[in-house]
Amino acid sequence: MSIDGQPVNGHEEPAETRPVSSARSLPASALHRAVVVGGNRIPFARTGGAYTKSSNQDMLTAALDGLIARFGLQDERIGEVAAGAVLKHSRDFNLTREAVLGSALSAETPAYDLQQACATGLETVLGLANKIRLGQIESAIAGGVDSASDAPIAVSEGLREVLLDLSRAKTLPQRLQILARLRPKDLAPDAPNTGEPRTGLSMGEHQAVTTAQWKITREAQDELAYNSHRNLAAAYDAGFFDDLLTPYRGLSRDSNLRPDTTLEKLASLKPVFGRSLGAEATMTAGNSTPLTDGASTVLLASEEWADQHDLPKLATVLDGEAAAVDFVHGKDGLLMAPAFAVPRLLARNGLTLDDIDYFEIHEAFAGTVLSTLAAWEDEEFGRTRLGLDGAFGKVDRSRLNVHGSSLAAGHPFAATGGRIVASLAKLLHGKGTVNGRPALGLISVCAAGGQGVVALLEAQ
Amino acid sequence: MSPGQPIILGEMPSLSKLYVNAAAGAARRRLLGSHPAAALPATGHEVRGVRADVGQLTAYQHLVGETASDVLPAGFLHAMAFPVAMSIMNRDDFPLPLLGMIHLRNAVEQFRPVRFTEALDVSARAEALRAHRAGTQLDIVAEIRTSGDDSIRWRGVSTYLAKGAYLPGIDKASGGTPTQQFTAPDPTAIWQLGVDAGRAYAAVSGDFNPIHLSVLSARALGLRRSIAHGMYLASRALADVGAAKGDSFRWDVAFEAPVFLPARVALDISTVQAEGAGWVRSDYVAWNARSGRKHFSGSVASL
Numbered sequence: 001m002s003i004d005g006q007p008v009n010g011h012e013e014p015a016e017t018r019p020v021s022s023a024r025s026l027p028a029s030a031l032h033r034a035v036v037v038g039g040n041r042i043p044f045a046r047t048g049g050a051y052t053k054s055s056n057q058d059m060l061t062a063a064l065d066g067l068i069a070r071f072g073l074q075d076e077r078i079g080e081v082a083a084g085a086v087l088k089h090s091r092d093f094n095l096t097r098e099a100v101l102g103s104a105l106s107a108e109t110p111a112y113d114l115q116q117a118c119a120t121g122l123e124t125v126l127g128l129a130n131k132i133r134l135g136q137i138e139s140a141i142a143g144g145v146d147s148a149s150d151a152p153i154a155v156s157e158g159l160r161e162v163l164l165d166l167s168r169a170k171t172l173p174q175r176l177q178i179l180a181r182l183r184p185k186d187l188a189p190d191a192p193n194t195g196e197p198r199t200g201l202s203m204g205e206h207q208a209v210t211t212a213q214w215k216i217t218r219e220a221q222d223e224l225a226y227n228s229h230r231n232l233a234a235a236y237d238a239g240f241f242d243d244l245l246t247p248y249r250g251l252s253r254d255s256n257l258r259p260d261t262t263l264e265k266l267a268s269l270k271p272v273f274g275r276s277l278g279a280e281a282t283m284t285a286g287n288s289t290p291l292t293d294g295a296s297t298v299l300l301a302s303e304e305w306a307d308q309h310d311l312p313k314l315a316t317v318l319d320g321e322a323a324a325v326d327f328v329h330g331k332d333g334l335l336m337a338p339a340f341a342v343p344r345l346l347a348r349n350g351l352t353l354d355d356i357d358y359f360e361i362h363e364a365f366a367g368t369v370l371s372t373l374a375a376w377e378d379e380e381f382g383r384t385r386l387g388l389d390g391a392f393g394k395v396d397r398s399r400l401n402v403h404g405s406s407l408a409a410g411h412p413f414a415a416t417g418g419r420i421v422a423s424l425a426k427l428l429h430g431k432g433t434v435n436g437r438p439a440l441g442l443i444s445v446c447a448a449g450g451q452g453v454v455a456l457l458e459a460q
Numbered sequence: 461m462s463p464g465q466p467i468i469l470g471e472m473p474s475l476s477k478l479y480v481n482a483a484a485g486a487a488r489r490r491l492l493g494s495h496p497a498a499a500l501p502a503t504g505h506e507v508r509g510v511r512a513d514v515g516q517l518t519a520y521q522h523l524v525g526e527t528a529s530d531v532l533p534a535g536f537l538h539a540m541a542f543p544v545a546m547s548i549m550n551r552d553d554f555p556l557p558l559l560g561m562i563h564l565r566n567a568v569e570q571f572r573p574v575r576f577t578e579a580l581d582v583s584a585r586a587e588a589l590r591a592h593r594a595g596t597q598l599d600i601v602a603e604i605r606t607s608g609d610d611s612i613r614w615r616g617v618s619t620y621l622a623k624g625a626y627l628p629g630i631d632k633a634s635g636g637t638p639t640q641q642f643t644a645p646d647p648t649a650i651w652q653l654g655v656d657a658g659r660a661y662a663a664v665s666g667d668f669n670p671i672h673l674s675v676l677s678a679r680a681l682g683l684r685r686s687i688a689h690g691m692y693l694a695s696r697a698l699a700d701v702g703a704a705k706g707d708s709f710r711w712d713v714a715f716e717a718p719v720f721l722p723a724r725v726a727l728d729i730s731t732v733q734a735e736g737a738g739w740v741r742s743d744y745v746a747w748n749a750r751s752g753r754k755h756f757s758g759s760v761a762s763l
Binding site: 053054055057061062065074099102103104247250 | 514518520521522527528529530567576577702703704706738739
């Protein structure tokens with residue numbers, strides 16, 4: 001079976017053939033293990049709530065400081081810190097390094113920013129884990145932060161051009177001439193939105209098309225949202241997040257969490273996306289993630305470093321895979337890239353869906369998760385799009401997002417990856433072994449631009 | 461002097477009322493002649509159950525360059541205690557005129573971090589009335605505890621000078637300290653302070669002393685332009701020292717030439733590390749980037 005790359009179809013490039021063994025150019029014995037030591041995040045807050053006045057740097061530093069306190073990293077020179085934000089002001093070009101400088105880490109800790117839309121957080125984990133695996137660094141902190149409340153607002157293109165020309169003008173008449181070009185509409189600010197630049201459709205509108213294509217019902221979406229709230233609330237009540245979270249600005253739980261929500265309540269909400277489609281509109285504020293503010297961090301290390309510092313080893317970062325789909329003209333849904341990335345990742349590691357003990361599929365929308373599951377269960381999708389003999393497989397729903405996910409916790413874009421990695425690592429560590437082998441966890445995160453990043457973690 | 465039992469105030473005194481009252485007091489003194497008392501009020505003032513306003517905290521943190529964490533910066537605690545301190549200096553039996561008082565030095569001991577969610581008891585008293593070569597100086601000692609806990613979390617000693625005020629029974633200080641020649645080192649930072657720097661700090665600290673607000677209000681009090689708040693400058697230096705200072709530290713500042721706004725202030729922060737150990741102390745000194753005149757200096761040291 002050919003599962004590497006997307007299948008040959010029309011004028012596309014032939015599928016990349018990448019034999020399993022050559023995916024690693026180094027002999028496996030030369031690679032180190034990259035382990036998740038632990039994580040820390042601040043509770044996620046609905047936009048306009050407790051973190052309204054907190055900047056990305058404030059929140060990332062708060063999450064980082066909690067991590068430093070938890071693992072005794074004061075004055076420690078960490079190999080590298082990588083984090084990012086999706087909604088980022090241009091003055092925050094060195095956001096992560098600035099957060100490091102404002103933290104109790106050694107000022108000699110290098111840092112870089114990364115941005116891959118909602119996959120930012122997971123990609124920082126994979127990139128840093130790979131550096132650890134190669135022996136380039138011994139320790140790393142991955143993270144992400146986003147504020148929809150404190151979002152950067154740009155001036156209009158018209159005003160921007162006038163301001164730039166003004167700064168170059170030399171004489172008063174020149175300046176007046178340039179100023180005369182200003183029109184009232186130029187004074188309207190340009191706020192960021194979740195629209196795709198090439199289609200003009202918001203992410204929700206894109207997903208509504210996909211949700212309808214895969215015939216995902218309103219009831220199924222509401223049920224997934226209900227489970228997310230119920231599972232997250234139960235995890236909080238069980239103290240699962242006690243060592244994964246530090247309170248910030250008066251919050252000690254995610255403010256979007258509705259422990260007492262009911263299917264009836266969710267069913268009563270009016271659809272907000274897909275109302276102009278032919279099909280019935282099924283996506284509501286309840287089964288879509290709200291705009292959220294928050295930050296998360298994950299401490300990664302080589303096994304030796306973790307042992308030397310007497311720190312826990314929760315899980316190994318085994319492997320990761322990125323994918324992208326051609327969504328612009330509707331060949332695939334905007335958020336369907338993980339449907340391709342996961343089969344490639346599992347094939348490379350000689351695994352199937354049945355081998356996975358915990359699935360963490362980011363709930364951008366309930367419809368995203370359910371469309372992905374539907375695609376994997378679809379014979380034709382498996383044959384024509386994944387190049388398999390039939391359907392890719394079925395996810396055991398009792399293993400899916402067992403401690404809740406983004407529908408309940410909220411989704412501060414770049415912070416979601418770190419939230420999931422830390423929670424899954426703890427979950428895997430708690431599970432230990434299954435049938436004599438370490439428990440396995442799969443993470444799948446979709447992202448704007450038709451991208452997706454997925455990762456495989458193994459219990460330590 | 462034994463502080464005795466403090467007077468418990470029902471609520472945080474309003475700084476704007478205190479300033480108005482101080483101005484009225486100054487006018488009264490001018491009309492009726494000077495105040496005869498030569499002793500500080502024996503009682504202190506205390507306000508209980510004070511909570512920081514989180515919005516004001518965030519604005520303060522952003523203004524002075526701190527990250528918006530849940531821990532109240534030592535300078536923010538100074539600002540929280542300031543109305544209580546002012547209410548002491550505003551008492552009828554306080555022997556010196558409040559308006560025109562010059563902040564000479566400030567010494568803070570932060571024993572344990574204070575979070576914004578905690579209810580605080582804030583007290584202040586006046587101590588150590590003594591001579592200065594240019595007038596009379598005294599200390600205002602402010603202390604902050606968490607409500608229901610006797611241990612002091614934060615203590616600030618602010619030394620003020622009433623210039624040209626001499627009290628009976630306090631001898632004029634002779635000679636005074638010789639001013640040391642200051643040679644500016646290479647700066648580690650340059651601060652560009654706009655003409656509105658005083659107003660901006662007033663908004664986050666509540667200290668609307670007219671000498672900081674505008675050229676006109678400063679001129680009314682005899683200054684040629686408005687000046688930056690000393691505690692704003694010191695708080696920025698503290699923020700610049702950063703997380704190295706840890707949870708408990710001592711923070712000192714001595715003010716010299718005022719910073720007239722707008723200004724370019726040059727700053728040098730040097731770190732003292734112990735052999736093999738970590739951070740011990742950061743010393744800072746700031747001066748006028750153009751004239752080289754020293755504005756203030758101080759240090760942050762582990763307690």
